[in-house]
Amino acid sequence: MRLLVRHRLRRTRREGYVDRSEILDADEIRLGRGSDTELHLTDGRVLLHHATITLRDGVLEIAPDANGEIQQDGIPVPLATFDTAHTISVGPYDLTRLDDEEGCDAAIGIELTRPMGDAETDLRERLSTPLLGRRRTGWKLGGAVALVLLLLGVGVPLSTFFVSDDVAAPVSEAGTAELLRLAENLWVTDGVSRVHENLDRGCQACHTAPFAEVTNATCMDCHNTLTTHVDPHAKYNNKTKKNDCSACHQEHIGPDGMLPGVEITEAGCVTCHNGAINYADGSPLLKVASIAAHPPMTLPTPPASGLIFSHASHLVSEGMRSPEGGRKKLGCVDCHQSVNAGADMTLPGFESGCRSCHTLAFSPEDPTRRLPHGSVWKVQAEVDEFYAAVEAGDIKVTPLAASERRRLPGARPRAIVKPVPLPAAARAEAALSGPAVKGQCQTCHVLDEGTNAAEWDIVPVDAIHDWLSNARFDHGDHEGEASCSSCHAVATSQSVEDVAMPSIGTCLECHGSASDFPDVDSTCASCHEFHGELEQGASLEGHNGFATATTDTTPLARLAEILSDGKN
Numbered sequence: 001m002r003l004l005v006r007h008r009l010r011r012t013r014r015e016g017y018v019d020r021s022e023i024l025d026a027d028e029i030r031l032g033r034g035s036d037t038e039l040h041l042t043d044g045r046v047l048l049h050h051a052t053i054t055l056r057d058g059v060l061e062i063a064p065d066a067n068g069e070i071q072q073d074g075i076p077v078p079l080a081t082f083d084t085a086h087t088i089s090v091g092p093y094d095l096t097r098l099d100d101e102e103g104c105d106a107a108i109g110i111e112l113t114r115p116m117g118d119a120e121t122d123l124r125e126r127l128s129t130p131l132l133g134r135r136r137t138g139w140k141l142g143g144a145v146a147l148v149l150l151l152l153g154v155g156v157p158l159s160t161f162f163v164s165d166d167v168a169a170p171v172s173e174a175g176t177a178e179l180l181r182l183a184e185n186l187w188v189t190d191g192v193s194r195v196h197e198n199l200d201r202g203c204q205a206c207h208t209a210p211f212a213e214v215t216n217a218t219c220m221d222c223h224n225t226l227t228t229h230v231d232p233h234a235k236y237n238n239k240t241k242k243n244d245c246s247a248c249h250q251e252h253i254g255p256d257g258m259l260p261g262v263e264i265t266e267a268g269c270v271t272c273h274n275g276a277i278n279y280a281d282g283s284p285l286l287k288v289a290s291i292a293a294h295p296p297m298t299l300p301t302p303p304a305s306g307l308i309f310s311h312a313s314h315l316v317s318e319g320m321r322s323p324e325g326g327r328k329k330l331g332c333v334d335c336h337q338s339v340n341a342g343a344d345m346t347l348p349g350f351e352s353g354c355r356s357c358h359t360l361a362f363s364p365e366d367p368t369r370r371l372p373h374g375s376v377w378k379v380q381a382e383v384d385e386f387y388a389a390v391e392a393g394d395i396k397v398t399p400l401a402a403s404e405r406r407r408l409p410g411a412r413p414r415a416i417v418k419p420v421p422l423p424a425a426a427r428a429e430a431a432l433s434g435p436a437v438k439g440q441c442q443t444c445h446v447l448d449e450g451t452n453a454a455e456w457d458i459v460p461v462d463a464i465h466d467w468l469s470n471a472r473f474d475h476g477d478h479e480g481e482a483s484c485s486s487c488h489a490v491a492t493s494q495s496v497e498d499v500a501m502p503s504i505g506t507c508l509e510c511h512g513s514a515s516d517f518p519d520v521d522s523t524c525a526s527c528h529e530f531h532g533e534l535e536q537g538a539s540l541e542g543h544n545g546f547a548t549a550t551t552d553t554t555p556l557a558r559l560a561e562i563l564s565d566g567k568n
Helices: 116-127 136-159 170-184 216-222 266-273 376-392 424-433 435-444 555-563
Strands: 002-011 017-025 029-032 051-056 059-064 070-072 075-077 088-090 093-098 106-112 447-449 456-458 464-466
Touching: 059 070, 075 216, 376 424, 376 435, 376 456, 424 435, 435 447
Parallel strands: 002 106
Antiparallel strands: 002 017, 029 051, 051 059, 070 075, 070 088, 088 093, 093 106, 447 456
16 A cells, blocks of 8 residues: 655745645554654654554555544544544544545545643643632622622531520421531542442542533543444434433442443433434434334344255254264254353364264375365365375385176187276266265365366355344353254255244244343343444344344355365
8 A cells, every 4th residue: 555644834924824745555554652763753642553554455444452442523533534524533642534645546645633731731721710810800800709608608517516406486497407517528429330439530530621511532532442322413303312321321420330330221222222313324213112012133144154064964853874873963062062151152163063974085095084074175185186196106005806797608708808907087077076075065165167177176165154243142142942953944945045043033932021031130231332332233124224144254264164164
């Protein structure tokens, strides 16, 4: 990537700019204060390695590093795309997209818009007060205000000691008691919650500006691994709803105040989700009145897997024929194992599952010889090397017994001529184009045919690993309560592309509102990640915002990971 960077250094007296341009040439351009970064930013508020700029498929993107933060139009985002309509902020610097220059893939402008000196000046101006100015009137006014505060803060409490107990004025006594209570608690708050009691900077850790509410950006300074629950650009039709952390997390209300309570129960979620919420792109989020009235889900369209597989043929009641003889009855756990503490199930690997039945023996001369499971070129190399070694005598094979030839009665017997063995190349080509090799691969894989029978390749394998990326589910919680077939209808599945994920109706057979299902403690947060990622593998039907299939488009990576367990 060849990137033109135009620095705006300072403003001139005529309101112009002094620009300095540089061209950076690298696959990835790192921004930061470190000396090893390609785009060096000197301000102390920038991390050593703050963010990285990449060019993918013609789109210029920037993403923060592990502890960095970037903002798009003032809103923290995990990834931003450069365009002329938005401004991207990296610390005190603003980055904008410029018109492309000849000889460069892209061009950006960068300017230090919030210098350290300006921030200090603004702080001093906010803290200054005209009451204590140099003029005499300022001192007089300030003294009068101080005297009034002194009388209220000290005089009123002391006056209670001189009031006679014989004066009967119940209304005045009640009013005075209330006034004193308010005066006493005016600057007193409840303690911080347990999660914040060990903050090093004390109150200033959250209250960065005097007499101002704590902002989302301040919360994200520490909780930078979380994403916001709501799209930052979402708009509520109900103006009373707040799109910030304090809508659910309240501080100074007790030791457990920061832990959300009724806000994430069914009633709390429905308060928002039963109304109209519109994303920035205009796509609607369907209304949810209750768990029992949950809208149906639409799963992403599965990609062409490149595999030929039938669950139904492997789960026959009488079992499948085994290479050792007899039949072997298979179950779901023979191919799928629980991982991630029960949240996910593994896809079957060839070496750990399929090899026990599909031995890949290919040579009648040596029945113990096995084909490797992996790239086609490895298979071809194995076959070529084997028959070349047989022809050279390096591998001793048992000769095949010649078949007896029958002759007509009375005919004179003829000598049996032993057939001349075919050359190694011809034998290898016959194996690669016949049932010994090609036929075995074609049993499970879709093939890409070549110009002749021996020249073929395997269609890349693809699969969706995570269908519901923002869902919370634990197979362990369902053990003993349900079998695999209770939720996944695979007994009649004839194709890999058959989506065997259960519908929302299957879930609602056991889960629902607390009043309807008191034995199953279910809330919306029981299944939905509250702080989820923006991209997810499934969406509510009718909602296309942030709905993308979580797939890996690298065929070789998928082949190695899914079918070869990363070994071949």
